[in-house]
Amino acid sequence: MPKVKREVTEFKRRAINSLVLSVELFNRPHEQGRAEGVLILMHHAFEMLLKAIIKDKTGTVHIKGGKYSYSFDKCLEMTENSLKTLSADERATLSILDAHRDTAIHYYQEVSEDLLYLQAQAGVTLFGDLLNRVFNENLADCIPDRVLPVSTRPPKDLKVLIDCELRQVDQLLLVGSRKGIQAAARLRSILALATATRDDSERVSEGELRNAIRRRRRGDDWKLILPEVAQLKLETQGNGIPIFLRIKKDADLAVRLAKDGETVVGALIKQEYDWLDKYNLTVTDIAKKVKLSIPKVRAYLFELDIWTNPEMYGEKKIKAQIYKRYTKKTLEAIREILTRIPVEAVWEKFGKRAMGKEK
Numbered sequence: 001m002p003k004v005k006r007e008v009t010e011f012k013r014r015a016i017n018s019l020v021l022s023v024e025l026f027n028r029p030h031e032q033g034r035a036e037g038v039l040i041l042m043h044h045a046f047e048m049l050l051k052a053i054i055k056d057k058t059g060t061v062h063i064k065g066g067k068y069s070y071s072f073d074k075c076l077e078m079t080e081n082s083l084k085t086l087s088a089d090e091r092a093t094l095s096i097l098d099a100h101r102d103t104a105i106h107y108y109q110e111v112s113e114d115l116l117y118l119q120a121q122a123g124v125t126l127f128g129d130l131l132n133r134v135f136n137e138n139l140a141d142c143i144p145d146r147v148l149p150v151s152t153r154p155p156k157d158l159k160v161l162i163d164c165e166l167r168q169v170d171q172l173l174l175v176g177s178r179k180g181i182q183a184a185a186r187l188r189s190i191l192a193l194a195t196a197t198r199d200d201s202e203r204v205s206e207g208e209l210r211n212a213i214r215r216r217r218r219g220d221d222w223k224l225i226l227p228e229v230a231q232l233k234l235e236t237q238g239n240g241i242p243i244f245l246r247i248k249k250d251a252d253l254a255v256r257l258a259k260d261g262e263t264v265v266g267a268l269i270k271q272e273y274d275w276l277d278k279y280n281l282t283v284t285d286i287a288k289k290v291k292l293s294i295p296k297v298r299a300y301l302f303e304l305d306i307w308t309n310p311e312m313y314g315e316k317k318i319k320a321q322i323y324k325r326y327t328k329k330t331l332e333a334i335r336e337i338l339t340r341i342p343v344e345a346v347w348e349k350f351g352k353r354a355m356g357k358e359k
Helices: 003-026 034-058 072-082 088-106 113-135 158-172 180-197 206-217 283-290 294-304 328-338 343-354
Strands: 233-237 244-248 313-318 321-326
Touching (some): 003 034, 034 072, 072 328, 088 113, 088 244, 180 206, 283 294, 283 321, 283 328, 294 328, 294 343
Antiparallel strands (some): 233 244, 313 321
16 A cells, blocks of 8 residues: 555544544543543544545645644645635634634633534534545444444524523623633633634634623623624534534624724624734744744745735834734745745845845
């Protein structure tokens, strides 16, 4: 068997193993480490499956000359935009999973049983969809007969589920209550859903979480605080086994977010956000992540001509200090262009400018 084929097979094997373990943890009889384990293993299952797809289509899962394999974000970008094997809704589902997994590892979050079910069942459905679509294999043929779908009673309405979650957050935020930490932990898992509707799949920051709590305490409606979550709905099929559940982004909206620079009219609302949360990378940060010198990163920035793109670059004056920052999209763009254009070529074009004053 050719080397690439063997590696693709190994990626798929590990993906299925992690998926089965995630389902097993979901159905375990006690709660110790259960929610975190489900999310972490489900995330690993998809990282392995996406790398199997990329390896099969391109022959590699490494940036040219790079030491490490593609990140999860890079896998999402490639399978949606380059390989066209992942739809926007499917990427949204995996962006939610990525946000939940990130929070489970690095923060304290309270994931309700319904939200955990939503993520697990949607994950099993999507895993089966991709396995069949790309490799013409059925998930049922790849797992033991005794492994069942996560549940046979899926929620039919995401809005009802979220409303219930937010009522519990409100109870924790009651005046005089000292449950602020618990409220933030529960709201954090709800806000993870917002990543699905963002063009760059940017995770919800702690600043946004604090802002949401502050606005709710002063009386703002949840529909205005969390309009992104309102864009999601569930698509379910079947009443028994098998159950299929997919997260969609085409729910009927009462409100939606205005994009940066968009005139606010009608049902549009402005999104409140911390500027430094969006533009959260310095040129030094990018240089460390892509393992290049700062001047060479600047050369690539000139090649990409990002200076007039507000989704990639911004300047802000705070008191006497001018901050020049970049977004996650800039980092992704540089990682992508590194696979196509060698450093030497970019340096020859823009080396002198890159050594000058930073834009």
